[in-house]
Amino acid sequence: xxxxxxxxxxxxxxxxxxxxxxxxxxxxxxxxxxxxxxxxxxxxxxxxxxxxxxxxxxxxxxxxxxxxxxxxxxxxxxxxxxxxxxxxxxxxxxxxxxxxxxxxxxxxxxxxxxxxxxxxxxxxxxxxxxxxxxxxxxxxxxxxxxxxxxxxxxxxxxxxxxxxxxxxxxxxxxxxxxxxxxxxxxxxxxxxxxxxxxxxxxxxxxxxxxxxxxxxxxxxxxxxxxxxxxxxxxxxxxxxxxxxxxxxxxxxxxxxxxxxxxxxxxxxxxxxxxxx
Numbered sequence: 102x103x104x105x106x107x108x109x110x111x112x113x114x115x116x117x118x119x120x121x122x123x124x125x126x127x128x129x130x131x132x133x134x135x136x137x138x139x140x141x142x143x144x145x146x147x148x149x150x151x152x153x154x155x156x157x158x159x160x161x162x163x164x165x166x167x168x169x170x171x172x173x174x175x176x177x178x179x180x181x182x183x184x185x186x187x188x189x190x191x192x193x194x195x196x197x198x199x200x201x202x203x204x205x206x207x208x209x210x211x212x213x214x215x216x217x218x219x220x221x222x223x224x225x226x227x228x229x230x231x232x233x234x235x236x237x238x239x240x241x242x243x244x245x246x247x248x249x250x251x252x253x254x255x256x257x258x259x260x261x262x263x264x265x266x267x268x269x270x271x272x273x274x275x276x277x278x279x280x281x282x283x284x285x286x287x288x289x290x291x292x293x294x295x296x297x298x299x300x301x302x303x304x305x306x307x308x309x310x311x312x313x314x315x316x317x318x319x320x321x322x323x324x325x326x327x328x329x330x331x332x333x334x335x336x337x338x339x340x341x342x343x344x345x346x347x348x349x350x351x352x353x354x355x356x357x358x359x360x361x362x363x364x365x366x367x368x369x370x371x372x373x374x375x376x377x
Contacts, residue, residue, distance in 0.1 A: 107271070109224035110339060111212040112246040112254035113231060115191070116263035118208035119148035119184055123177045125240045133175055140164050140176040147179050151263060184208075187239055194234050198227055201339045209258075211251050213339035225268050232266065252335035253277065255287055274333020278305035288326055296320075305331055348375050 115121070119137040124130045134153035138146045144164035156171035168174055188207040195202050201213035214227050221227050228245040235243045242264035246257025253269045256278070260267035269277045278286075282304060284294045300319060302308050308316075308331035317324030329335060358364045 109215045110254040112258045114258045115208035116242045120150035211339045250335035
């Protein structure tokens with residue numbers, strides 16, 4: 102068996118992280134549909150609780166749309182300093198199991214646990230203990246995917262959400278992805294998914310039937326990636342020192358800015374934020 106096949110990778114993804122923190126800290130919000138964001142006419146949902154998601158409320162959705170879908174939706178302003186503090190707690194737990202931690206955001210990360218630092222035997226047991234400790238120490242639930250590469254681990258973490266985990270064992274990757282819709286694959290966004298649909302590619306099995314030359318012709322430099330993941334292959338290492346490639350700032354104004362001075366002031370404020 103190759104070294105790639107014997108790696109043990111966990112993808113940990115907190116469940117509705119921002120909204121769950123708010124429900125944890127305010128008992129009156131528990132069991133209710135919650136959106137982190139502002140209810141203003143031009144507000145945007147930053148995160149939605151599972152109760153809100155049942156009504157179709159999603160992150161990045163305009164607040165007015167979210168309110169139409171869920172009239173009982175409760176908006177809570179974001180508290181990023183709290184979310185960052187909780188994220189620090191969670192990453193401290195990760196560090197007890199491996200030094201190979203690749204954060205993707207405040208609420209998710211890859212862990213390479215090939216080395217069994219705590220003598221738990223299996224990667225699945227490590228994932229279970231990590232999730233248990235997160236709940237005990239933060240009061241929040243996490244889901245986990247366990248597999249032999251990053252692509253499969255990330256897919257697996259979505260299988261039993263919320264508060265669950267799923268294992269894709271060595272040799273099972275190709276079978277696991279064949280029935281999944283390509284929209285679930287990392288690197289396949291809405292535009293690419295629509296293009297694939299037009300080419301008759303709807304599932305992992307459809308993608309696997311395409312030749313490398315065909316995928317390169319239609320998707321350029323992404324072709325080899327699609328060819329590999331259709332077969333459950335991903336050789337990327339968990340990189341704890343991944344360099345941040347960009348920093349951005351965005352603001353939703355209460356009304357359109359048309360005055361040049363106001364526009365300049367708005368741009369300057371966001372530039373200052375990016376610089377900081």
